[in-house]
Amino acid sequence: MEPNIDALLPLRDVVFKTLRQAILTGELKPGERLMEIHLAEKLGVSRTPIREAIRQLELEGLVIMVPRRGAQVAHITEKSMSDVLEVRLALDELAVKLACERITDEEISLLRSACADFEDAVSSADIRSITSADVAFHDIIFKASRNSRLIQMVNNLAEQMYRYRFEYIKDDSGWQSLITEHRMITDAIAMRDSQLAERAIHVHIKNQENSILRTIRREEKDLTRKQ
Amino acid sequence: MEPNIDALLPLRDVVFKTLRQAILTGELKPGERLMEIHLAEKLGVSRTPIREAIRQLELEGLVIMVPRRGAQVAHITEKSMSDVLEVRLALDELAVKLACERITDEEISLLRSACADFEDAVSSADIRSITSADVAFHDIIFKASRNSRLIQMVNNLAEQMYRYRFEYIKDDSGWQSLITEHRMITDAIAMRDSQLAERAIHVHIKNQENSILRTIRREEKDLTRKQ
DNA sequence: ACAGTGCATACTGTATACAATATACAATTC
DNA sequence: GAATTGTATATTGTATACAGTATGCACTGT
Incomplete structure (x- = not known):
């Protein structure tokens, strides 16, 4: 899950693509929690772009949000x-x-x-x-x-x-x-x-x-x- | 465009609904820019929930994002x-x-x-x-x-x-x-x-x-x- | 008068600091 | 011994501070 550094795109898009890839390849497994600080440290960015990326993932149905508990990778049934x-x-x-x-x-x-x-x-x-x-x-x-x-x-x-x-x-x-x-x-x-x-x-x-x-x-x- | 204060919902959802309502009723007109600081002051919240609400509006097609210029209400053709x-x-x-x-x-x-x-x-x-x-x-x-x-x-x-x-x-x-x-x-x-x-x-x-x-x-x- | 450059301004993008809440574990009470 | 409450900790939700960039305007030079 290395961030694909493309200076042209906003970080939120880079993060979004990185996380999506990680979910689709199974690197992030269903049920796994996406914790903002951890991801931010891992990708070397702040929490803000992480949060915005997670919102997009939610709309695509790849993660589900639990209020006050954050996001987790959606189970595919x-x-x-x-x-x-x-x-x-x-x-x-x-x-x-x-x-x-x-x-x-x-x-x-x-x-x-x-x-x-x-x-x-x-x-x-x-x-x-x-x-x-x-x-x-x-x-x-x-x-x-x-x-x-x-x-x-x-x-x-x-x-x-x-x-x-x-x-x-x-x-x-x-x-x-x-x-x-x-x-x-x-x-x-x-x-x-x-x-x-x-x-x-x-x-x-x-x-x-x-x-x-x-x-x-x-x-x-x-x-x-x-x- | 008064914020409907419902303490149960996260602010981003309140803001989202408020802005959506404003767009649908025509209070915010097509082409009008959604400027984060102005909206934040008007609704009495910070920029963060405003930003997250705008991302959702984008996904619903109600606003369009221009990089580095922010969001504007989508023209309906x-x-x-x-x-x-x-x-x-x-x-x-x-x-x-x-x-x-x-x-x-x-x-x-x-x-x-x-x-x-x-x-x-x-x-x-x-x-x-x-x-x-x-x-x-x-x-x-x-x-x-x-x-x-x-x-x-x-x-x-x-x-x-x-x-x-x-x-x-x-x-x-x-x-x-x-x-x-x-x-x-x-x-x-x-x-x-x-x-x-x-x-x-x-x-x-x-x-x-x-x-x-x-x-x-x-x-x-x-x-x-x-x- | 007009073109071009530089500066001020306003805004988005990003980072970080602070507040509120949920969870886990320990201590205390029945 | 079990249950309940208190407390520490982890994590999200929110606010704010800082950085970078685009835009408009004034000023300068021709």
């Missing part, structure tokens, strides 16, 4: 994650619907090459490039929705699933279906067929949902077995 | 509002769908009486009781969705439309159709017919959308005429 995924599915369906109405021809070309890039990444079998190609693909769709509020909300939700992104990508048995799904989504949007596109994204997200929830169930079982 | 309304429609459709699947029989009774309360409020022709009955009605549906994340996100979006709530309620020509729409939604949910319920809420929100956007267009025209 199957319920909380399925809540997030339900909303995310709805927002993704909205995004593709809007994209079908508003996407430009140039963006369709971009989408096609992003789709191809993803296939290349899969052939490379490198998890990192697969995930970034996946993000790039979906980003084009969101941008094409021309709804900045929607983009902002989806980004927030995505944070919460970040730690599970590797899980569903790791399992190489699903790669081929991921490619198929991306192709279906791309084709549907290129044809501006919103109904088809919504069905395609629905399948895509649902598959991720199943994979993520399976992982959590496994984790929770491990946890109870340990205790 | 037709585009930003239609972005919000697009997302809100999707989330409302999700909420009624989930409510159809998860609502209990007791909640259906509650919904029916809330629907009746709304009709009573309309006969009373009192704007305040109409709006609160409307909020109560929709709250039951959101609660029945059993998705706390969804509820949180819808609440955030709703803040932004608050200042226009009176506008679409004020116009008494629409009251009868509001009653009809609420009845259709209630009946569809009571039958747990999610497709019917989604169509009903779609119509309901779209009507609000038209009314709100009409109001904004009128405002923007007034504004340009003045300048």
